[in-house]
Amino acid sequence: MRALLFPEPWKVDLIEVPIPKCGPNEVLAKMISVGICGSDVGIFEGDHWIVTHEPGGHGHETGAIAVEVGENIEGIHEGDHLARMGEGYAEYSKSVNVIGHGKDEKTGALPIVRNDLTLDEISFADAVGCAINCFERAEFERIDSDLKAVVFGLGPIGLILTQILLNNGIEVAASEPFHHKRNLAEKWGAMTFNPDDFSRPTHSNYTVVNEIKKEFGDAHAVFEMVGMNETLLDAIDIIKSGYRVVVFGAQKMQYIPYVNCRKKGVELVYPEAMVNSKANKDYWDEALEMIASGKLQLESLITKRITLEEAVDAFNFYDREKWIKVIVEPQRK
Numbered sequence: 001m002r003a004l005l006f007p008e009p010w011k012v013d014l015i016e017v018p019i020p021k022c023g024p025n026e027v028l029a030k031m032i033s034v035g036i037c038g039s040d041v042g043i044f045e046g047d048h049w050i051v052t053h054e055p056g057g058h059g060h061e062t063g064a065i066a067v068e069v070g071e072n073i074e075g076i077h078e079g080d081h082l083a084r085m086g087e088g089y090a091e092y093s094k095s096v097n098v099i100g101h102g103k104d105e106k107t108g109a110l111p112i113v114r115n116d117l118t119l120d121e122i123s124f125a126d127a128v129g130c131a132i133n134c135f136e137r138a139e140f141e142r143i144d145s146d147l148k149a150v151v152f153g154l155g156p157i158g159l160i161l162t163q164i165l166l167n168n169g170i171e172v173a174a175s176e177p178f179h180h181k182r183n184l185a186e187k188w189g190a191m192t193f194n195p196d197d198f199s200r201p202t203h204s205n206y207t208v209v210n211e212i213k214k215e216f217g218d219a220h221a222v223f224e225m226v227g228m229n230e231t232l233l234d235a236i237d238i239i240k241s242g243y244r245v246v247v248f249g250a251q252k253m254q255y256i257p258y259v260n261c262r263k264k265g266v267e268l269v270y271p272e273a274m275v276n277s278k279a280n281k282d283y284w285d286e287a288l289e290m291i292a293s294g295k296l297q298l299e300s301l302i303t304k305r306i307t308l309e310e311a312v313d314a315f316n317f318y319d320r321e322k323w324i325k326v327i328v329e330p331q332r333k
Contacts, residue, residue: 002308002330003055003090009046012315014308017055020094027076027094027111028068033123034088034328035061036314038155038227042250044315059088059328060097061126063119064111067092075113082111083122084284089311091330097126098282114288120327121291124160124298128290129274129283131160134246137271137278138221140170143243147171148217150238151190153225153249154181156301156325161223162190163296173216175208175234178321184300191216209234219243227251236260244269301325307332 005013022028040058043051052058062085069076076082086097098109114122134157140147147170151158154176162185165172172190176182182192193215195208220243222235227249235245236257241264247254248271256268275282290296303323306314311328 001091004057004308004311005055006044006052006057012044012312014312015055019092022068022070022094024070024072026070027066027073029064029082029085029093030067031062031064031088031091031093031330033063033119034059034330035123036326036328037061039250041318056087056090056093060086061123062088063122076110080113081115081117081119081122083114083125083288084111089328112284116292121298124291125284125287126274127157128160129287131157131164132283132286133271133274133276134161134223134248135164136276137269138244138246143220148219150212150219150222151225152223152231152235154185155225158225159184159301160296163188166190167295173212181324209237212238221246224249229255236266239266241265246271302327305329
């Protein structure tokens with residue numbers, strides 16, 4: 001079969017490898033729809049804490065079909081639509097992605113069967129689960145007032161989170177430099193701001209934070225979804241005293257201003273992908289149920305569909321400006 005290999009940062013190869021053998025306690029799946037996650041791009045570029053080299057790469061945003069089921073497996077049959085498969089940058093896989101980002105802590109874990117969902121829909125489950133985790137870690141139920149939230153960064157998870165916030169009656173402002181992402185959030189009902197509109201030569205020290213405070217006000221929760229220290233500082237600046245900044249953008253190291261946080265009593269919360277460590281639960285089932293409810297507009301996030309061959313160039317020349325969600329279709333040639 002064909003698979004992608006990530007031998008070192010900034011290098012990806014399309015290779016031929018044997019199809020994995022399905023053991024008695026395993027399921028072999030055909031990969032149909034695999035979303036490129038920002039963490040996959042970070043792994044390729046070498047600035048993510050996760051490292052992967054094996055055939056199939058990381059590829060945790062998968063929608064797959066069971067093609068062989070081990071004799072000891074119950075509840076899964078050939079042809080079933082499967083969520084929670086991993087190593088998706090290949091034509092076939094038997095890797096189970098239990099909670100996301102390749103962290104498998106449950107022995108004997110199996111894929112989840114969801115024949116009521118399309119394979120594209122299933123491929124969004126990981127991103128939706130991460131967004132639900134961010135939402136729940138903000139703990140809005142503790143707040144007794146009209147709720148406001150600010151989202152820095154409208155990548156796929158930021159856009160899904162924006163929908164979840166709006167669906168829960170929370171007023172949302174979002175900061176995002178790329179217009180097509182802002183347009184989606186505006187269509188759903190969010191107030192949006194372009195941070196690039198506020199350059200020093202024309203605005204002196206006036207920034208997008210000043211504009212958000214002026215037009216929207218301070219927020220009860222701020223979500224940092226970019227992974228840049230500058231936006232983390234902006235999030236700390238704009239949060240109301242005593243409330244939470246939810247930090248989801250991936251960085252290896254962060255500079256956090258002690259005085260700013262101390263004076264405001266800021267709480268910094270770091271959600272762990274698909275898992276709420278505080279509540280000791282993962283979000284696979286909740287994510288799949290939310291997708292099945294039809295309350296999220298996920299199809300509008302798909303910008304491009306590509307083959308495994310085209311994925312090599314997609315990683316080498318990943319276009320953060322134009323693309324939102326790129327779907328790799330390993331079976332297509």
